[in-house]
Amino acid sequence: MSEAGESRRNSIELIGTKAGTAMPAEMRDVLNLKGLIPASIEDFSKQDLRAFQQFKSKPTDLEKYEFMANLRCLNVNMFFRLVLNHFRDVAPIIYTPTVGEACLNYSHIYPFIYPCKASVGMFITLDDADNIDTVIENYRHSMAEHVDPEITVITDGSRILGLGDIGINGMGIPIGKLQLYVAAAGLNPGRTLPIVLDFGTDNKKYLNDPLYLGTRETRPDDKTFYEATDKVLTALYRAFPDLLVQFEDFSTDHAFGLLDRWRKKALCFNDDIQGTGCVVLGGFISALRLAGIPVENQRILFVGAGSAGVGVAKQLVDYFILEYNIPEEQAKAMFWFVDSHGMITANRGDKLAQHKVHFARHDNGDTQCKSIEETLEYVKPTALIGLSTIHKAFNEKILTRLNEMNPTARPIVFPLSNPDTKAECTFEEAMRCTNNRVLFASGTAFPEYTIPETGDLVIPGQANNMYCFPSIGLGATLAKPKWITDTMILAVAKALANSLSEDEKSLGELYPRVERIRDVASELAAAFITQAVREEMVKESHWVDLVKKNMPDKGHDKAVSGHFTKRILGEVRTLMWSPASSVEQYIVESIAIANPDDT
Numbered sequence: 001m002s003e004a005g006e007s008r009r010n011s012i013e014l015i016g017t018k019a020g021t022a023m024p025a026e027m028r029d030v031l032n033l034k035g036l037i038p039a040s041i042e043d044f045s046k047q048d049l050r051a052f053q054q055f056k057s058k059p060t061d062l063e064k065y066e067f068m069a070n071l072r073c074l075n076v077n078m079f080f081r082l083v084l085n086h087f088r089d090v091a092p093i094i095y096t097p098t099v100g101e102a103c104l105n106y107s108h109i110y111p112f113i114y115p116c117k118a119s120v121g122m123f124i125t126l127d128d129a130d131n132i133d134t135v136i137e138n139y140r141h142s143m144a145e146h147v148d149p150e151i152t153v154i155t156d157g158s159r160i161l162g163l164g165d166i167g168i169n170g171m172g173i174p175i176g177k178l179q180l181y182v183a184a185a186g187l188n189p190g191r192t193l194p195i196v197l198d199f200g201t202d203n204k205k206y207l208n209d210p211l212y213l214g215t216r217e218t219r220p221d222d223k224t225f226y227e228a229t230d231k232v233l234t235a236l237y238r239a240f241p242d243l244l245v246q247f248e249d250f251s252t253d254h255a256f257g258l259l260d261r262w263r264k265k266a267l268c269f270n271d272d273i274q275g276t277g278c279v280v281l282g283g284f285i286s287a288l289r290l291a292g293i294p295v296e297n298q299r300i301l302f303v304g305a306g307s308a309g310v311g312v313a314k315q316l317v318d319y320f321i322l323e324y325n326i327p328e329e330q331a332k333a334m335f336w337f338v339d340s341h342g343m344i345t346a347n348r349g350d351k352l353a354q355h356k357v358h359f360a361r362h363d364n365g366d367t368q369c370k371s372i373e374e375t376l377e378y379v380k381p382t383a384l385i386g387l388s389t390i391h392k393a394f395n396e397k398i399l400t401r402l403n404e405m406n407p408t409a410r411p412i413v414f415p416l417s418n419p420d421t422k423a424e425c426t427f428e429e430a431m432r433c434t435n436n437r438v439l440f441a442s443g444t445a446f447p448e449y450t451i452p453e454t455g456d457l458v459i460p461g462q463a464n465n466m467y468c469f470p471s472i473g474l475g476a477t478l479a480k481p482k483w484i485t486d487t488m489i490l491a492v493a494k495a496l497a498n499s500l501s502e503d504e505k506s507l508g509e510l511y512p513r514v515e516r517i518r519d520v521a522s523e524l525a526a527a528f529i530t531q532a533v534r535e536e537m538v539k540e541s542h543w544v545d546l547v548k549k550n551m552p553d554k555g556h557d558k559a560v561s562g563h564f565t566k567r568i569l570g571e572v573r574t575l576m577w578s579p580a581s582s583v584e585q586y587i588v589e590s591i592a593i594a595n596p597d598d599t
């Protein structure tokens with residue numbers, strides 16, 4: 001066969017694997033498959049039904065995860081149809097919480113995939129960082145469709161969810177996040193690149209595990225870490241100049257360090273700091289509307305002062321300043337933090353990590369609170385935000401006291417640590433202890449709750465950055481701003497708050513239902529692009545012209561309004577990737593490839 005003939009056959013074969021039993025007779029003939037697959041020619045709905053039945057029949061969540069991982073390798077389109085058609089069932093498997101369990105077991109359940117035409121991603125050791133161009137070349141060759149990646153999620157596995165340092169086993173997180181990028185925001189799956197920096201681990205359990213797949217060394221010092229990550233990032237941006245980098249689940253010091261180093265040099269953001277700030281603000285705006293007290297009377301107590309806690313508080317402060325004209329010092333004074341040593345104050349007597357200094361209290365006199373309980377009594381908060389990784393940190397006593405302290409205002413409780421085994425409390429606990437008055441959202445989804453006295457069913461909010469990172473990524477890969485500013489993220493948070501349907505609002509919900517995540521993501525991406533153009537950070541004339549011609553709010557040129565027009569939204573939606581929903585699309589594609597001259 002000639003080279004051109006062979007390449008045509010390869011392309012049709014690729015379509016064939018996506019079509020499976022839906023493959024039409026003509027294609028079966030071209031690929032010499034007659035008699036090699038069942039004769040019945042199905043449509044996708046039947047295939048999808050079978051796939052969902054198989055998914056449901058797996059007895060454990062981890063087995064469901066493995067089923068999905070295999071399906072992703074076998075038939076990418078069917079995988080994403082399953083995710084999209086059954087988001088509420090499938091997302092908690094490929095993403096939080098089950099992805100956490102999969103990560104803990106990653107070296108044991110690692111599939112025997114040879115990375116040929118189906119590369120999983122990059123596994124980069126410290127040695128590889130010195131030969132990173134070779135790794136990039138190898139990756140390029142391994143990709144079936146030879147297109148450059150447009151987005152990477154990169155971790156070093158040092159703080160995976162609330163599970164701590166799990167080294168190379170953290171690879172499940174970039175994989176899961178990128179699958180949500182495709183499902184929620186329509187990024188092209190062939191252009192997503194998961195990366196784990198396999199720089200060692202300080203986790204003794206894994207260092208002693210014979211099946212552990214990562215480098216068996218403890219983590220390097222800071223200098224080596226930053227030099228190696230700089231080499232990797234510099235080479236990636238050189239090879240793929242428009243690449244968007246999402247930093248994920250780095251230990252807190254490095255999370256802030258990497259963001260400071262790179263945020264104004266290239267297209268990147270940190271999901272745990274900025275994505276989480278965005279999603280929590282979005283739901284908090286809705287909670288503020290329902291709380292029943294003036295915004296400036298909120299007293300917000302954070303339990304946990306890591307990358308997520310500090311990232312969220314900074315986002316809320318920015319919002320109070322811009323939206324309510326509250327002076328910065330006054331806005332900051334609405335926040336208190338507790339970490340593992342107690343309430344964070346400037347005169348606590350220990351050396352505070354740099355990222356905690358900003359929110360350290362100066363008005364506490366001689367008072368130092370050692371525990372969450374003591375701090376609660378001292379602060380008398382209206383809102384309790386958990387980003388501590390401490391399971392059940394919001395115990396019955398704390399939740400009951402919070403309720404008593406807020407007889408008129410509705411208390412806000414956001415237990416945000418992931419996965420559910422780390423959540424500070426459950427929805428049911430929060431409802432029971434607050435006479436069902438709580439305004440609630442958690443990082444991992446909790447079941448709905450039926451109020452025993454009334455029989456009313458209440459749906460809890462899910463404040464997980466999955467509502468925001470896909471749209472920040474979609475907006476950034478489409479419009480390609482010079483870099484991502486906090487005000488672009490703020491616009492996304494406001495668009496999230498604006499995205500609630502009338503039905504969701506009337507039921508007092510704080511977040512849109514997950515089934516609508518794709519529609520919502522496109523709205524948020526449109527708000528991101530609109531804001532990026534307003535800030536004059538976008539060079540692409542297509543988006544500049546479109547936004548300028550369709551400016552949603554002409555009076556407020558630089559406003560962080562979270563608004564966009566239908567025209568901009570329409571344009572975003574047409575550019576989102578979807579798995580083929582009908583076989584016809586494949587037939588047309590394969591005939592066009594088989595007969596390239598019949599145009």
Ligand SMILES: NC(=O)c1ccc[n+]([C@@H]2O[C@H](COP(=O)([O-])OP(=O)(O)OC[C@H]3O[C@@H](n4cnc5c(N)ncnc54)[C@H](O)[C@@H]3O)[C@@H](O)[C@H]2O)c1
Nearest residue numbers: 161162252304305306307308339340388417418443464465
């Ligand atoms: N919902 C979301 O979208 C989302 C996003 C990002 C992070 N998170 C979750 O947030 C959690 C924290 O992430 P991080 O990056 O900030 O981690 P981190 O380890 O840097 O921060 C944890 C913080 O909790 C404090 N802490 C530990 N024990 C405590 C105790 N007994 N009492 C009070 N404080 C205590 C620590 O001192 C630290 O400040 C993780 O579980 C992560 O999964 C959720």
Ligand SMILES: O=C(O)C[C@H](O)C(=O)O
Nearest residue numbers: 096161249272418464465
């Ligand atoms: O991964 C998640 O579910 C959210 C967040 O990024 C986290 O680190 O917990």
Ligand SMILES: [Mg+2]
Nearest residue numbers: 161248249272
């Ligand atoms: Mg994370």
